[in-house]
Amino acid sequence: MALSYIAIIAGMLVLLNVYPTYVNQNFIFRSKQDTLLDRVSLITSTLSGVDALNVENVKRVVEILDVEDSGRIIVVDENLRAVYDNSVSENVTGKLILLQEIRYAVEGNDVFSANYSGNELSFKSAAPVMLSGNAIGAVYIYETDEEQAALLADIQSNLRNISLIVMIVVVLLSIGLSMMFGRRIAKLLRGIRKVREGDYGHRVDIPGDDELSDLGNELNELSIRFEQVESMRQRFVSDASHELKTPLASVKILADSIMQTDNMPPEMVKEFVGDIGDEINRLTRLTEKLLKITRLDADIQSEVSAVDLKGIVIRAEHMLEPLAKESSVTIQTELEEGCFIEANRDDCYQIVFNLMENAVKYNKIGGKVSVYLFKKEGQVTLIVNDTGIGIPEEDVGRVFDRFYRVDKARSREAGGSGLGLAIVENAVTRFGGKIEISSKLGEGTRISLTFAAADPGKEDSDA
Numbered sequence: 309m310a311l312s313y314i315a316i317i318a319g320m321l322v323l324l325n326v327y328p329t330y331v332n333q334n335f336i337f338r339s340k341q342d343t344l345l346d347r348v349s350l351i352t353s354t355l356s357g358v359d360a361l362n363v364e365n366v367k368r369v370v371e372i373l374d375v376e377d378s379g380r381i382i383v384v385d386e387n388l389r390a391v392y393d394n395s396v397s398e399n400v401t402g403k404l405i406l407l408q409e410i411r412y413a414v415e416g417n418d419v420f421s422a423n424y425s426g427n428e429l430s431f432k433s434a435a436p437v438m439l440s441g442n443a444i445g446a447v448y449i450y451e452t453d454e455e456q457a458a459l460l461a462d463i464q465s466n467l468r469n470i471s472l473i474v475m476i477v478v479v480l481l482s483i484g485l486s487m488m489f490g491r492r493i494a495k496l497l498r499g500i501r502k503v504r505e506g507d508y509g510h511r512v513d514i515p516g517d518d519e520l521s522d523l524g525n526e527l528n529e530l531s532i533r534f535e536q537v538e539s540m541r542q543r544f545v546s547d548a549s550h551e552l553k554t555p556l557a558s559v560k561i562l563a564d565s566i567m568q569t570d571n572m573p574p575e576m577v578k579e580f581v582g583d584i585g586d587e588i589n590r591l592t593r594l595t596e597k598l599l600k601i602t603r604l605d606a607d608i609q610s611e612v613s614a615v616d617l618k619g620i621v622i623r624a625e626h627m628l629e630p631l632a633k634e635s636s637v638t639i640q641t642e643l644e645e646g647c648f649i650e651a652n653r654d655d656c657y658q659i660v661f662n663l664m665e666n667a668v669k670y671n672k673i674g675g676k677v678s679v680y681l682f683k684k685e686g687q688v689t690l691i692v693n694d695t696g697i698g699i700p701e702e703d704v705g706r707v708f709d710r711f712y713r714v715d716k717a718r719s720r721e722a723g724g725s726g727l728g729l730a731i732v733e734n735a736v737t738r739f740g741g742k743i744e745i746s747s748k749l750g751e752g753t754r755i756s757l758t759f760a761a762a763d764p765g766k767e768d769s770d771a
């Protein structure tokens with residue numbers, strides 16, 4: 309990056325050096341062109357009035373016009389032979405002059421050329437001397453301008469010096485900045501590599517208050533997040549293995565007992581095999597829930613549509629009837645029509661079933677479960693109320709944690725894994741809903757969910 313900055317600035321400085329000199333030079337050339345051509349044509353037009361192009365005539369004209377001092381003046385005849393030269397030291401009178409400008413002029417053209425090189429500014433101008441439509445010779449003036457040349461040279465050297473200073477400053481600054489940035493970027497890269505290699509505890513310290521230090525802070529936040537996710541993953545795997553181990557151990561004990569007891573009465577064998585069946589059912593439920601929660605974690609996009617919660621509650625109520633009957637719990641519902649939410653149908657069933665199942669499972673003999681569903685101000689609310697055992701105050705905040713159970717023995721007895729509410733929370737948040745829970749030990753629990761109401765037009769065709 310520093311190199312490209314240097315290259316761009318160097319390019320701009322070169323332009324800055326060349327362009328003004330070019331413009332100035334052009335300006336001087338153009339203004340000189342007019343005056344010099346005027347002067348040449350003044351001489352040629354005066355000369356076209358003389359009877360012959362010879363040294364005396366030309367000298368007279370030059371004197372009359374008073375142009376003696378305006379540079380070197382050479383006059384040639386039509387054969388390119390010099391008839392007059394005002395130079396004393398290098399006088400060329402009588403010689404053939406083959407200068408390009410003079411040849412062009414004798415052919416009938418006005419000529420002007422200017423040149424600036426090596427601190428010298430020179431101008432050449434020539435024009436034909438015409439007599440009744442024919443060129444009988446040409447006048448050539450050569451002039452130099454030291455003053456303007458010195459001015460141009462001065463501008464050039466000033467620009468060169470300024471550019472040099474600017475370039476030195478730019479190079480030094482670029483080197484300094486690139487060293488400073490380079491060191492911080494290298495530090496950041498080292499940090500990223502460490503985190504990538506799994507060292508989530510690594511933190512980078514990028515000093516300063518700019519984008520790079522922001523990047524460093526973001527990287528630190530990211531590693532903290534990785535650290536949390538990793539520890540959650542480890543805890544989840546160890547909890548899950550533990551949960552799987554318990555029913556497996558029971559199955560093993562039951563199977564060993566059958567194998568090792570000689571002449572076990574058939575009723576006892578039946579009872580043990582029945583228990584093995586129960587444990588296997590529990591394992592099946594547990595693995596189903598584990599699958600469900602890992603699928604929710606993986607954020608696999610499930611199909612969403614407008615789902616009517618009323619139908620879902622009725623289905624869950626129907627499924628829970630036998631369980632409710634077992635402990636004489638009555639389920640009461642008050643369900644409004646047209647409570648649609650944008651969600652996945654199966655996930656909605658899981659949410660409602662898990663909440664209602666808990667309300668039945670953690671209830672008292674002869675207790676009550678009330679389910680309310682209504683729509684208000686663009687929001688759909690589902691409330692599951694029970695007159696059950698309630699949750700101790702200190703546990704209310706934790707019941708949504710994975711594998712968390714207030715009373716492990718009671719939950720396990722009821723076939724619970726502690727994953728039900730975790731699944732509920734995960735799915736509800738995914739569909740943009742909110743959960744509220746309030747509970748009083750010994751009196752009951754109330755869980756309320758709110759979602760944005762959906763347009764029923766989008767309802768599943770198979771609903």
Ligand code: ATP
Nearest residue numbers: 666670698707713714719724725726727728729753
């Ligand atoms: P699973 O739902 O996976 O079969 P579970 O019911 O034990 O098992 P969750 O539904 O996540 O797991 O509930 C976690 C714990 O919260 C339960 O073990 C229970 O102690 C407590 N709990 C949940 N709902 C209620 C309720 N309505 N009344 C009293 N306690 C409850």
Ligand code: MG
Nearest residue numbers: 662666728729
């Ligand atoms: Mg449950």
